[in-house]
Amino acid sequence: MKIGMLTGGGDCPGLNAVIRAIVRKGSIHYQDKFVGFLEGWRGVIEDKTMVLDLPAVGGILPRGGTILRTSRTNPAKKAEGLDKCVATLTGHGIEVLIAMGGDDTLSVAQKLHEKGVKVVGVPKTIDNDLAGTDYTFGFDTAVGIATEAIDRIHSTAESHNRVMVVEVMGRDAGWIAIYSGVAGGADVILIPELPFDIEDVAETIRGRHARGRFFSIVVAAEGAKFSSDVNPEHGAPIVQGMAKDEFGHARLGGIGNILAREIERHTGFETRTVVLGHVQRGGTPSAFDRVLATRYGLGAIDMVHRSEFGCMAALRGNKIISVPLSDAIAKNRTVDQDMIEVANSVSERLLARKD
Numbered sequence: 424m425k426i427g428m429l430t431g432g433g434d435c436p437g438l439n440a441v442i443r444a445i446v447r448k449g450s451i452h453y454q455d456k457f458v459g460f461l462e463g464w465r466g467v468i469e470d471k472t473m474v475l476d477l478p479a480v481g482g483i484l485p486r487g488g489t490i491l492r493t494s495r496t497n498p499a500k501k502a503e504g505l506d507k508c509v510a511t512l513t514g515h516g517i518e519v520l521i522a523m524g525g526d527d528t529l530s531v532a533q534k535l536h537e538k539g540v541k542v543v544g545v546p547k548t549i550d551n552d553l554a555g556t557d558y559t560f561g562f563d564t565a566v567g568i569a570t571e572a573i574d575r576i577h578s579t580a581e582s583h584n585r586v587m588v589v590e591v592m593g594r595d596a597g598w599i600a601i602y603s604g605v606a607g608g609a610d611v612i613l614i615p616e617l618p619f620d621i622e623d624v625a626e627t628i629r630g631r632h633a634r635g636r637f638f639s640i641v642v643a644a645e646g647a648k649f650s651s652d653v654n655p656e657h658g659a660p661i662v663q664g665m666a667k668d669e670f671g672h673a674r675l676g677g678i679g680n681i682l683a684r685e686i687e688r689h690t691g692f693e694t695r696t697v698v699l700g701h702v703q704r705g706g707t708p709s710a711f712d713r714v715l716a717t718r719y720g721l722g723a724i725d726m727v728h729r730s731e732f733g734c735m736a737a738l739r740g741n742k743i744i745s746v747p748l749s750d751a752i753a754k755n756r757t758v759d760q761d762m763i764e765v766a767n768s769v770s771e772r773l774l775a776r777k778d
Contacts, residue, residue, distance in 0.1 A: 424449075425456045426727060427517040428475060430489040431463035431496070431528030435547050436708035437560035437716035438489040441523055443480040444720025450477055453728055458515055463524070464531055465496035467508045472515070484713060487706045498531055505534055512540060519727050523547045526554075526752045529735060533748045536733040543726050544735035544748050545719050549704060552596035555751035556737035560716040565592065565703040566602045572699055573607030573640060584637040586628055586686055586694040590679030592703050593644030596757045599703070601766050604642035611639065612766050613682075615646035616757045624682075625689035632692065641686070647678050718743050 426449060430438050442459075449455035457475035460466035473479070473491070483490055498504030512520060519541045522532040525548035536542045546553045551562040569591045580587040589609070591599045597614025604612035611627055613619050628639045679696040687694040708716065715738065722736040722743035734745040 424453065424518050424727070425458065425516050426724075427458050427460055427467075427512060427515065427520040428491065429460040429463055429466060429520070429522055430491045430493045430547070431522065431524035431531070432493060432547065433495075433525075433549070434488045434493055434704055435549050435561035436487050436564040436704070436706065437712040438491075438523060438547060439480075439483040439486045440708065440713045440716035441545055441547075441560070441720040441723070442475070442490065443483050444717040445521060445724045446475050446477065446480045448721055449724045449727075453724070455724070458517060459491045460511075462492045463494040463496050463528065464498050464504075464508065465494045466491075467511050468496065468498055468501065468504055470511045470514070484717075485707045487704075487708065495527070497527070499534060505531075505538060508535060509538055509540060519543060519732070521545065521723050521727070525550075525552075526755070529553075529748055530752050533733070533752060536748065541732040542748070543723050543732060544751065545723050546735055546737065546751065549599070550593055550596055551598040552594075552755045552757065553751060554754050554756045555735060555746040556756075557740070558715065558738050560712045560719060561704075561708065562598065563711040563715075564706075564709045565599050566606065567709055568703050568706070569599055569603035569642075569699055570606040572697065572702075573603060573609060573642065576697060577608070577638075577640060580638040580640060583693070586639045586641065586683070586690070586692050588641045588643060588679045588683045588686070588694060588696045590643050590645055590682075590696065590698045590700075592699070594646045595755045597644040597647070598758055600642050600644035600647070601758055601762055605766050605769060607640070607642070609640045609642040609770060611641040612770055613641065613643040613647040614758055615644050615648060617763075618648040618650035620650050621682075621685045621689060625686060628686065628690050628692065632690075639692075641682065643678050643682055645678055647682075649681075 459473045459475040461471040521543050523545040529544045532542045546556045546559045549561040549565040576587045683694040683696040731745045735751045737746045
C-alpha cells in the first residue's frame with residue numbers, strides 16, 4: 424500500500440518517534456511504501472514531498488521537532504485548497520493519508536475524509552487538550568521542562584524575596600500549568616478554564632509574606648484570563664496583536680508580564696516574569712513520550728490495514744484504540760474538576776476554582 428504522511432500545526436517532541444514507528448512497521452510487516460509531505464498541509468497543496476523509507480527514519484527516535492517540518496496552513500481557507508490536496512494525493516497514487524496534528528490539522532483531515540480521501544489521524548498537541556484521548560505525546564516533555572524551570576526559579580525567588588510569575592503554554596486548557604504547578608510546588612496556579620481576580624492573587628501572596636514566606640511562585644497558562652478590569656475585555660485572554668493564523672487563532676502571550684505588573688502594584692513586592700515559550704516544544708522527547716508516540720504510530724499503521732478510515736488513534740486507559748475524527752475535534756479537552764481539587768489541596772490556593 425502507498426501511504427502519505429504529514430505533520431501539521433506546532434512542532435512537538437515525539438513526532439519523529441511516530442513517523443519512525445509507522446515507517447518501520449509499515450515497511451517491515453506490511454511492505455508499505457511511504458511519501459512524506461513537507462510543511463503540513465502546505466506540502467500537500469504545493470506537492471512538496473520526501474521519500475520516507477527505513478534509511479530516512481534511522482536515528483530520528485530521540486530527535487525533537489519533525490523531519491517532515493510543519494506549518495499552520497489551512498487548505499479550507501485557500502481557493503480550491505481541498506481540491507488541490509485531493510489532486511496531489513491522487514497524482515502520487517496515495518491510497519491512505521496519515522495526518523498528525525491537533526484539532527486544526529485533524530479538522531482538515533475530516534474535511535478530506537468527507538471528500539472520499541482515506542484518512543487516519545494521530546493526536547498531537549503538547550497542550551494535551553484534544554478530545555477523544557487521555558494523553559497526547561509531547562505533553563510529558565513540556566511538563567518536565569516547565570517543572571525543571573520552576574524548580575530553578577524557586578531558589579532565585581527565595582534568595583531575593585521575589586514573586587516570580589512563570590508563563591507556560593496552554594491556549595484553551597491549563598494542563599501544562601496545573602501539572603507543572605503541582606509538580607513544582609507553585610503557590611498560585613492560573614488556568615484558562617477559570618478566570619481569576621487579581622486581588623485574590625495579591626491576597627494570597629500577602630498572606631504568605633505575613634507568615635514569613637517572603638517569596639511566591641505563580642504559574643500561569645498563556646490563555647489564563649483576568650476577571651477584573653485589568654483586562655478591558657473581561658474574561659478574554661491576553662493577545663500579542665489582532666492578527667490571526669489561518670485557523671482563526673490569535674497569537675497569545677503577555678499574561679505573565681501583565682500579571683507581574685499587577686501583583687507588584689497590588690502588593691508592593693518585587694515581581695519578575697519568566698516566559699518559557701517555545702522552550703517547552705524543543706529538544707529531545709522524554710522516555711514516556713517516545714514510548715507513547717511509538718505506540719500511536721504502531722496503532723495508526725494497524726488502523727490503516729484494518730480500514731479504520733476517518734478515525735484517530737487514541738489512548739484510553741493503557742490501550743491504543745480507534746475513535747472517529749469527528750468526535751476527536753468536536754471540543755477541547757479541558758482540565759477536569761478532579762485535577763483542580765488536587766491543585767487546591769496542595770497549593771496555597773488555586774485561584775481559578777469552580778464555585
